[in-house]
Amino acid sequence: MDISAVNALSYEDFVNIFGNVVEKCPLITAAVWTSRPFISLNALEATINEFIDALPESGKEGILRCHPDLAGRDLHSGTLTRESREEQARAGMDALSSAEASRVARLNEEYKRRFGFPFVICARTTDKTRIWRELSERCQNARAAEMARGIEEVKKICRLRLQGLVLSDAPNKL
Amino acid sequence: MDISAVNALSYEDFVNIFGNVVEKCPLITAAVWTSRPFISLNALEATINEFIDALPESGKEGILRCHPDLAGRDLHSGTLTRESREEQARAGMDALSSAEASRVARLNEEYKRRFGFPFVICARTTDKTRIWRELSERCQNARAAEMARGIEEVKKICRLRLQGLVLSDAPNKL
Structure with a gap:
């Protein structure tokens, strides 16, 4: 899909394709x-990022709170979005040992209790070892720093999802 | 559910219950x-309304664009949210004659072509006759007026959905 095809989409088709x-x-x-x-x-990605940046702090927290836990309830109950399921699987989150699963559950809870939003990381650009390290380390951050970091990760995830949707069938057109 | 129970919810339970x-x-x-x-x-309703009011115009248009057409594709394909399905059914949108269905489809398209967002109305506080009249009349409005009107309707829908969720089992507690 080249950018002229994206620009020609009705809002309904645009939201159906890019809504997540x-x-x-x-x-x-x-x-x-x-x-x-x-x-x-x-330019499309930049417009999304500008919209996010212009939201009040509560809105940015709201974005983070719409994310599932890593290796959490939604993964186990099969209610992840397709995109999250693929990303978590690629990082090995669907095949944890029972010790790893207990550890990530404990750290997720600690993180959420501390910050009031979930730990968000772009799983496609990392691996399990780095996720464990970041989850432990980021629990120690100040809240404002951690919110900024979470939003950075949201933008990385968004960039890769956009590229996956637009470039998959036309790698050199955008 | 009384307001102290609402206030005690984790963000995950709060979003699960009130997310739509x-x-x-x-x-x-x-x-x-x-x-x-x-x-x-x-106070919860007022906070939601303030968040909506503080969004840029594009954000308000975005809210409207997340709504399905009345008696449209999502109703016919069974992909309406539970709340929308109940509201559209209550207004008789799931039992239109073929002439009515053609007319609403034509007016929905005209409305969307003119404004770039769908016709939104709080179906639970109106009836089929009034919906037909409004859909015809509102197509003639100026764009800014119609966006403000759509957002008013979103707030009415939100109020009734909130009341349905919170008051259903404790009518006098809030």
Whole structure:
């Protein structure tokens, strides 16, 4: 799909295709449709990032709270979004030993109790070892730093999801 | 559920219960959790409305674009949210004659072509006759007026969904 095809989409098709580039936040996708035409995929991504940056702090926390836990309840009950399921599987989160599963559950709870939002990491650009280290280390961060870090990870996830949707069948067109 | 029970919910339970009070916008529910404790159901509703009002115009358009058409594709394919399905059924949208169905489809398309977002109305406080009249009349409005009107309807829908969730088992507690 080249960018002219993206720009030609009705808002309904645009939201159907791109509605989950920010996890469970089709509102953001639906909002940026207003800014079309986009000159490139990067311009679409930048518009999404600007929308996120302009939200009040509570809105950024809201975005984080729409994310599932890593190796958490949604993975075990099969209720992850397709995108999250693929990303968590790629990082090995669906095949943890029982000791690893207990450890991640404990750290997730500690993180959420401390910050009031879940630990968010772009699983596709990391691996299990680094996820364990980050989950332990980031629990120690100040809240404001950790919120900024979570939003950075949301943007990385968004970038990869966008690329996956747009570039898969036309790698050189955007 | 009384307001102290609402205030005691984890963000995950809060989003699970209230995540669709604004259609397909759990981001909003997840954001307002930051403002707890709420002194009443009205205070929770007011916080949601303030969050909506503070969004840029594109964000308000985004909210409208997350809504399904009345008697549209999602109703016919069974992909409406539970809340929308109940509301549309109550207004008789699931039992239209073929002439009515054609007319609403034509007016929905005209409305979306003109405004770039769907016709939104609080179906639970109206009836089929009034919906037909409004759909015809509102197509003639100026865009800014119609966006403000759509957002008013979103807030009415939100109020009734909140009341349905909170008051159903404890009518006098909030």
